[in-house]
Amino acid sequence: MSRPSRRTPALPEVHFSDYADVRSLHLGSIWIQGSMRLDAPDDIELEYVQRMMAWLLFVDAPSVMRRHAMQLGLGAGALTKFSRRKLRMRTTAVELNPAVVHACRGWFKLPADDARLSVIVADAAAEIRKPKWAGTVDALQVDLYDDEAAAPVLDSADFYRDCRALLTDEGCMTVNLFGRDASYVRSLEQISEAFGETAVWAFRPTREGNTVVLAQHTVSRPDRATLIARADTIQARWGLPAPKWLRVFKPVIASLD
Template sequence: MAARRAAGAARPEVGLPEVNFSDWGDTRYLHLGTEWVQGSMRLDAPDEIDLEYVQRMMAWLLFVEPASVAKRHSMQLGLGAAALTKFSRKRLRMRTTAIELNPQVLAACRGWFKLPADDAKLQVVIADAAQEIREPRWQGSVDALQVDLYDHEAAAPVLDSAQFYADCRAVLTEEGCMTVNLFGRSSSFERSLEKIAEAFGPEALWAFKPTREGNTVVLAQRTPQRVRREKLAEQAQQIQTRWGLPAPKWLRVFKSLAP
């Protein structure tokens, strides 16, 4: 079946790429003016997380009590197709904040990807993530920070400095975790990992093996935890039972990077 590209793509803001989508079977994909996929949604399950690496961005759930999740605050840097934002707000019932630079991405998510309007527990902020997370109102307030910041060429993270990752650490609660999407097979991966370790400390880092597409999700804890595999397995089973995420599979490809 051929992909169906949107007949009317969103008009780009000055200096920002065009936003459009394509449908393939029962899946809708978000694009920023190229064939690179920036996010996806299953049309028959719009509130579920479709892509494997995006599911792995929820690995912070392994380190918190499941019953406490709805009382916590999640933040996404980069809206994409809003999969993480929708899942956090609608399935996990968390207070959820997304920071997105391109207003047309937000318009696309509301028009094509079933992102609901802002309410008491959902806020989308149009801003530069590097500047916004330095605002005093966010400091120490985020339990789950999910960073997926790529431009239309999807070559390397747009924000990828030790200072940026230190700013990310500063918004986390003491139990908070950051998950970040990196390209594990690219030459920039090791450099990115070094910068995250500089900000968080190497003992705070966990990582997945790359997906088939090369996406590697790295998790960094504000406060490093040494957790037994048996405890992680118990947590993973609860995550799968409660929310349908394939967390038991994660443990086969997820490990601590502590020295």
């Protein structure tokens, strides 16, 4: 006898708001799920979203365009557009709600799929378990929130182990942790269990309360001079404020000893 199927919860309504020259995406609530500056649609507007690009500190700039980026949760498409258009990477985005994909293409200048871009409508937890993705992703960016924005929708050690299995040896995962129920410590524990404590780095929270955490597939600790040089290159080539990141970004475990 088969088990009865569970009813799929209704997906939230997608809408946008404009304030001056910034357009923001909402999922049935006042919470902002992503933003775009109308006169610079391929730039990354929000500070925490910029920090999701901190994986660039761990690779050499000339290698970036040969790598593969994957976003779990499309938001307003900022990371996807930046990876595809500015970094010129192969880019895959996984989004549960087809209305979000439609909104990004209609309101947020997300380009159509092509040889370097694929937007997949699917449950991220199921999609990333497919064997074809294992060991193929260099930059995994996880930003999975529902319309209440209370805590990440997927936030278990098993989920983060599945994320780690996606990564190449040099690959990094960045995660946006934000929630009204002070879930940061619990989330950090789950990430550390999956990746190992010495593989985890974290930013200080933004003023809005977003904390970006980075986890490496393989632990590496570039020296300060290397990080400074890479940060300067990131700012010069792609306009991201990477030198400022170094003041608010550090390993969770300060020493490997």
